[in-house]
Structure formats: C-alpha cells, structure tokens
Amino acid sequence: YGDYNQKIDYVFKVVLIGDSAVGKTQLLARFARNAFNVDSKATIGVEFQTKTLIIDNKTVKAQIWDTAGQERYRAVTSAYYRGAVGAMLVYDMTKRQSFDHMARWLEELRGHADKNIVIMLIGNKCDLASLRAVPTEDAEEFAQRENLFFMETSALESTNVETCFLTILTEIYKING
Ligand code: GDP
Numbered sequence: 001y002g003d004y005n006q007k008i009d010y011v012f013k014v015v016l017i018g019d020s021a022v023g024k025t026q027l028l029a030r031f032a033r034n035a036f037n038v039d040s041k042a043t044i045g046v047e048f049q050t051k052t053l054i055i056d057n058k059t060v061k062a063q064i065w066d067t068a069g070q071e072r073y074r075a076v077t078s079a080y081y082r083g084a085v086g087a088m089l090v091y092d093m094t095k096r097q098s099f100d101h102m103a104r105w106l107e108e109l110r111g112h113a114d115k116n117i118v119i120m121l122i123g124n125k126c127d128l129a130s131l132r133a134v135p136t137e138d139a140e141e142f143a144q145r146e147n148l149f150f151m152e153t154s155a156l157e158s159t160n161v162e163t164c165f166l167t168i169l170t171e172i173y174k175i176n177g
Contacts, residue, residue: 009058015065018090019098023124026155031165081112086172093123094131118171120149127154
C-alpha cells in the first residue's frame with residue numbers, strides 16, 4: 001500500500017562477478033527493474049541497485065553490485081567485495097572460456113570475501129540453446145565440488161532470474177537473518 005516508511009530489517013550486499021559480456025548487467029536489470037536493454041553497456045558508473053522483498057516475514061533490502069565494466073581491466077577491487085554476504089558467479093553458457101574462468105573468479109572471491117559468503121554459479125543465456133558450449137553436467141559437477149548453488153538463467157527471456165535471486169537471498173537469510 002505504498003508504505004514508504006517501511007522498516008528494513010536487513011540489508012544484504014550481493015556482488016555479481018564473471019567475465020565481461022556474460023550478462024551480469026542484464027540479470028541485475030531484469031531482477032531489479034524487470035527490464036532488458038538490447039543495447040546494453042550503459043553500466044559505467046552505476047555501482048549497485050536495490051530491491052526490497054519479504055523473506056520469512058522480514059523486510060530484506062537486497063543491494064546488488066555490478067562490476068560496472070571493471071572486470072575488463074582486471075580492476076575489481078577489494079572494496080567491491082567488502083561486506084558482501086552473497087556472490088553470483090556468472091558465465092555465458094555459449095562461451096566455454098567464461099566457464100573455464102570461473103575457478104579464477106572463485107579464487108579471487110574467496111581471497112577477498114567473508115568465509116560464510118553464499119555463492120551461486122549462474123549459467124546465463126540459456127535461451128541460446130543451440131549455441132550451448134557448457135553442458136549442464138559440467139557446471140553441476142563444478143558447483144558440487146566447490147560447494148556452490150547452481151542455476152541456468154536467461155536474462156533475455158526472464159528464465160529463472162527471479163528464482164536465482166530469491167534462492168541466494170533466502171540462503172543468505174538463513175545464515176545472516
Ligand atoms: P556484462 O558485461 O556481464 O554486464 O554483460 P551484459 O549484461 O552487458 O550483456 C552482454 C551482452 O549479452 C549484451 O549484448 C546483452 O544483450 C546480452 N545478453 C545478456 N543476457 C542475455 C541472455 O540471457 N540471453 C541473450 N541471448 N543475450 C543476453
């Protein structure tokens with residue numbers, strides 16, 4: 001009912017990481033604003049977006065950080081990871097290399113983040129099924145070995161986007177709530 005004085009019980013910082021062009025910005029746009037920009041890359045300067053949701057009768061404000069293109073220059077700084085309670089490790093399922101780089105991103109994340117951080121592996125662009133270069137089983141195996149949650153998404157078609165954010169936020173709530 002347009003309750004602008006809504007009390008926020010928790011603020012959870014979640015960071016998006018992964019190679020350039022895997023769809024991080026579009027996943028965030030889809031989740032936070034239910035939007036998808038065909039002509040993306042207006043990211044520079046935007047650091048995070050928020051969305052408030054109810055989990056277990058508590059008001060949770062998700063503060064989702066985007067790298068804003070820094071990853072292209074390998075310039076993701078420790079400030080980016082600071083205070084994060086969740087991380088989404090995104091690859092493009094049509095680009096094998098973006099998946100092969102996940103181990104490196106995970107290592108960097110684990111070197112910077114809190115040890116209780118909840119991590120979700122995300123194979124984005126599942127709408128491009130005929131171009132798939134990463135079998136689901138490969139990602140599942142990696143996720144299992146590294147103790148990550150895993151989901152395949154399409155920011156373009158909205159597939160699993162809401163579900164993956166809700167899943168990670170619920171898991172974060174179980175630990176930090
Ligand atoms: P970022 O660099 O990781 O933030 O990637 P962007 O969100 O800017 O997306 C890179 C490119 O992939 C853009 O051309 C997007 O339109 C496209 N893209 C992002 N998500 C999807 C998706 O789910 N499906 C398809 N087909 N294209 C996508």
